[in-house]
Amino acid sequence: MATLTHDPIHAGHAAHHGPTGLMRWLTTTNHKDIGTMYMIFSFIMFLSGGVMALTIRAELFQPGLQVVEPEFFNQLTTMHGLVMVFGAIMPAFVGFANWMIPLMIGASDMAFARMNNWSFWLLPPAAILLLGSFFVPGGATAAGWTLYAPLSVQMGMGMDLAIFAIHIMGISSIMGAINIVVTVLNMRAPGMTMMKMPLFCWTWLITAYLLIAVMPVLAGAVTMILTDRHFGTSFFNAAGGGDPVMYQHIFWFFGHPEVYIMILPAFGIVSQIIPTFARKPLFGYASMVYATASIAILSFAVWAHHMFATGMPAAGQLFFMYATMLIAVPTGVKVFNWVATMWRGALTFESPMLWATGFLFVFTIGGFTGLICAIAPIDIQVQDTYYVVAHFHYVLVAGSLFALFAGAYFWLPKWTGHMPSEFLGKLHFWCSMVFFNITFFPMHFLGLAGMPRRIPDYALQFADFNAMASVGAFGFGLSQLIFLVVLVKCVRGGRKAEARAWEGAEGLEWTVPSPAPHHTFEVAPVVR
Amino acid sequence: MGRTGHIAGLSLFLAAAPTLAQEPHARYNLQAPVTTIAAQIDDMHTFMLIICLVIFIGVFGVMFWSVIRHRKSRGAVAANFHEHTGVEIAWTVIPILILLGMAWPATKTVIAMKDTSNPDITIKATGYQWKWGYDYLQGEGEGIRFLSALSTPREQIEGAAPKGDAYLLEVDNPVVVPVGKKIRVVLTANDVIHSWWVPAFGVKQDAIPGFIRDAWFLAEKEGVYRGNCAELCGRDHGFMPIEVHVVSEARYAAWVAEQKSKMAVAQAPADPG
Numbered sequence: 001m002a003t004l005t006h007d008p009i010h011a012g013h014a015a016h017h018g019p020t021g022l023m024r025w026l027t028t029t030n031h032k033d034i035g036t037m038y039m040i041f042s043f044i045m046f047l048s049g050g051v052m053a054l055t056i057r058a059e060l061f062q063p064g065l066q067v068v069e070p071e072f073f074n075q076l077t078t079m080h081g082l083v084m085v086f087g088a089i090m091p092a093f094v095g096f097a098n099w100m101i102p103l104m105i106g107a108s109d110m111a112f113a114r115m116n117n118w119s120f121w122l123l124p125p126a127a128i129l130l131l132g133s134f135f136v137p138g139g140a141t142a143a144g145w146t147l148y149a150p151l152s153v154q155m156g157m158g159m160d161l162a163i164f165a166i167h168i169m170g171i172s173s174i175m176g177a178i179n180i181v182v183t184v185l186n187m188r189a190p191g192m193t194m195m196k197m198p199l200f201c202w203t204w205l206i207t208a209y210l211l212i213a214v215m216p217v218l219a220g221a222v223t224m225i226l227t228d229r230h231f232g233t234s235f236f237n238a239a240g241g242g243d244p245v246m247y248q249h250i251f252w253f254f255g256h257p258e259v260y261i262m263i264l265p266a267f268g269i270v271s272q273i274i275p276t277f278a279r280k281p282l283f284g285y286a287s288m289v290y291a292t293a294s295i296a297i298l299s300f301a302v303w304a305h306h307m308f309a310t311g312m313p314a315a316g317q318l319f320f321m322y323a324t325m326l327i328a329v330p331t332g333v334k335v336f337n338w339v340a341t342m343w344r345g346a347l348t349f350e351s352p353m354l355w356a357t358g359f360l361f362v363f364t365i366g367g368f369t370g371l372i373c374a375i376a377p378i379d380i381q382v383q384d385t386y387y388v389v390a391h392f393h394y395v396l397v398a399g400s401l402f403a404l405f406a407g408a409y410f411w412l413p414k415w416t417g418h419m420p421s422e423f424l425g426k427l428h429f430w431c432s433m434v435f436f437n438i439t440f441f442p443m444h445f446l447g448l449a450g451m452p453r454r455i456p457d458y459a460l461q462f463a464d465f466n467a468m469a470s471v472g473a474f475g476f477g478l479s480q481l482i483f484l485v486v487l488v489k490c491v492r493g494g495r496k497a498e499a500r501a502w503e504g505a506e507g508l509e510w511t512v513p514s515p516a517p518h519h520t521f522e523v524a525p526v527v528r
Numbered sequence: 529m530g531r532t533g534h535i536a537g538l539s540l541f542l543a544a545a546p547t548l549a550q551e552p553h554a555r556y557n558l559q560a561p562v563t564t565i566a567a568q569i570d571d572m573h574t575f576m577l578i579i580c581l582v583i584f585i586g587v588f589g590v591m592f593w594s595v596i597r598h599r600k601s602r603g604a605v606a607a608n609f610h611e612h613t614g615v616e617i618a619w620t621v622i623p624i625l626i627l628l629g630m631a632w633p634a635t636k637t638v639i640a641m642k643d644t645s646n647p648d649i650t651i652k653a654t655g656y657q658w659k660w661g662y663d664y665l666q667g668e669g670e671g672i673r674f675l676s677a678l679s680t681p682r683e684q685i686e687g688a689a690p691k692g693d694a695y696l697l698e699v700d701n702p703v704v705v706p707v708g709k710k711i712r713v714v715l716t717a718n719d720v721i722h723s724w725w726v727p728a729f730g731v732k733q734d735a736i737p738g739f740i741r742d743a744w745f746l747a748e749k750e751g752v753y754r755g756n757c758a759e760l761c762g763r764d765h766g767f768m769p770i771e772v773h774v775v776s777e778a779r780y781a782a783w784v785a786e787q788k789s790k791m792a793v794a795q796a797p798a799d800p801g
């Protein structure tokens with residue numbers, strides 16, 4: 001972090017007093033500093049998780065065991081999942097929330113500035129515990145990111161470190177969420193009514209409630225594993241009167257809302273970008289808000305669609321199948337609204353819009369495979385196969401991650417004061433888009449044809465598509481380095497950004513200069 | 529509950545399906561089904577895929593039309609509409625109707641899959657780290673029991689020998705069942721959760737330690753059907769396949785006799801008499 005002390009974003013800013021150097025970043029309560037730290041943290045975690053993914057793909061390039069041993073392979077898949085979900089995607093969105101929500105609603109900072117500092121600074125220790133667990137005896141946990149009991153009860157001490165890390169990250173998320181709820185509800189500028197709020201604030205408000213509701217559930221689940229491991233309880237041990245499937249119910253009661261925690265803010269970002277570059281207001285603003293809320297509410301009633309193969313009674317399977325199918329309706333409404341926003345607009349395709357359009361196109365494929373997975377009998381065939389791996393990468397990479405990139409290109413001018421390179425932004429987009437599909441599209445075929453997930457070696461008929469996926473994965477991984485170059489160049493210099501960096505941009509964040517000064521809206525603006 | 533004819537001929541996709549099914553191994557699609565349940569799943573998947581493709585083409589047709597025609601560089605001027613109650617109701621209600629059409633066949637299949645009553649043969653499968661154990665509990669062959677583990681040699685996995693045709697999908701003692709008979713599989717596990725999956729049968733059922741679950745299949749075609757453990761169960765999760773031989777009744781009777789005599793021999797030395 002020390003290298004960041006000369007961050008040109010804030011260099012030479014007169015209104016900025018207080019400690020300098022490392023202490024500035026350790027003690028900062030400024031939402032912009034904290035947002036920046038969240039994003040740097042998440043990018044580092046994204047690269048670490050990416051290295052794990054590429055090791056996995058190297059092993060799977062050919063049938064046979066070449067690169068890693070099965071036990072370490074399982075550690076890699078598990079840690080890849082945990083690092084990406086808790087280290088990369090979630091903190092990135094919190095970073096966006098920190099930077100943008102106060103600017104969007106005309107607040108001078110987040111409601112609880114000190115708590116904000118703490119919720120960020122909990123993350124690095126958690127990450128150290130998580131990544132450090134590779135080096136303890138027995139290595140990292142290898143029970144899958146879902147940590148199913150009793151397998152997770154068998155694991156070595158890496159599991160305990162993971163549990164502790166999850167607790168810390170959970171506390172961080174809950175504090176971040178409380179901060180966002182209070183900020184959005186209490187700190188809006190005069191005239192900024194709820195139904196005038198940018199959609200990004202709405203989706204984050206709803207996401208924050210989801211976080212507060214489900215992170216404690218996850219904490220409970222992993223704590224029960226901890227006590228089963230060390231303190232003689234038998235929550236998930238049938239011999240002691242417990243039930244291993246109970247773990248899955250608790251985990252997925254967290255897990256399904258969790259997937260919406262990772263996508264709703266992405267919906268928000270895309271809903272800011274598409275109207276800007278269509279030069280036309282968002283179609284169906286109110287229905288977007290209601291659709292987001294209904295997705296969030298429904299997400300509490302669908303968890304067992306991850307458990308169709310556990311052998312629920314028919315009534316249970318049918319209930320969870322119908323409820324899951326219902327989620328496709330509000331999701332569809334959102335997609336239709338975005339397309340209708342583009343319809344008869346005056347479109348331009350600068351990098352943010354390119355990423356947002358790419359998101360729309362590829363995320364929707366993930367939505368369709370979700371619907372196919374929702375059909376219980378079909379899911380019984382594809383559960384725990386590469387088909388599901390394809391599904392959730394279409395929604396998480398092409399969904400959450402692409403939206404994060406879209407948002408980064410969109411707001412980088414506001415963060416750094418410079419326009420990001422259009423050429424590199426477009427190159428980054430097209431490389432990512434092409435390699436993403438080369439990597440993940442064949443996984444649909446692999447899953448349908450019968451390749452299970454979480455295996456280090458496979459039957460020969462799967463060889464071609466695996467080789468293709470591995471090549472794609474390395475291409476995708478390398479393409480992300482383009483973004484690193486974009487970031488460095490943009491922080492260092494480039495074309496000066498105006499306050500309203502994009503022609504069609506609307507909203508309070510575009511009324512403050514670029515880069516946004518250290519303190520903004522010390523006097524609340526008045527919104528008509 | 530026969531194969532639903534109503535979707536036949538709906539698309540090119542179906543025309544391609546028989547050719548794909550003839551391949552020895554599925555590559556692009558579900559494995560060729562040999563039970564009615566697997567056939568229903570296959571049909572349902574094709575049906576869903578077609579509906580999804582149609583919607584996809586519709587929605588993204590509109591989007592790409594916009595992307596190409598409504599560009600500022602082509603002189604497009606932005607309209608200013610931002611809501612339309614009629615359209616919004618339509619695109620909420622029509623998807624619900626489509627979903628009902630999808631839910632109907634799925635419901636019938638879910639109920640059929642759960643009907644494990646009146647089996648001809650009942651086999652208990654037990655998941656171990658990392659092999660399967662089978663006990664023939666009821667019906668012809670009752671009393672047969674054996675363990676079934678991966679038979680692919682280590683050298684093939686490590687690349688020291690060329691890989692065989694059934695690489696990682698072969699076991700020392702396969703499950704043998706007669707064709708055309710309803711087989712109930714009762715599942716449990718000894719250590720952690722495993723999952724017994726044979727794609728061609730449309731059966732995937734977790735084997736849960738301390739609990740009993742069941743599933744069934746009625747294979748309509750003789751042959752060798754292969755599957756894998758489908759729940760992460762530790763180090764060798766990728767190395768505990770399932771191999772089922774579906775044979776004629778006569779060959780099944782012969783196999784049962786052979787197993788019984790083997791078991792008698794195995795027991796003899798232990799028998800003090």
Ligand code: HEM
Nearest residue numbers: 259263305306328331367370371373374383388392395396
């Ligand atoms: C139309 C909306 C969606 C539907 C109907 C849907 C449905 C499903 C179903 C039924 C499964 C279980 C598949 C299985 O394990 O056999 C699943 C898995 C999954 N979904 Fe979705 N999904 C949707 C959208 C999303 C979104 C937006 C995300 C995240 C951004 C997401 C992330 C995941 C993940 C991570 C898994 C796999 C979890 C695991 O087993 O590790 N899904 N989805």
Ligand SMILES: [Cu+2]
Nearest residue numbers: 256259305306
């Ligand atoms: Cu889910």
Ligand SMILES: [Cu+2]
Nearest residue numbers: 757759761765
């Ligand atoms: Cu397994």
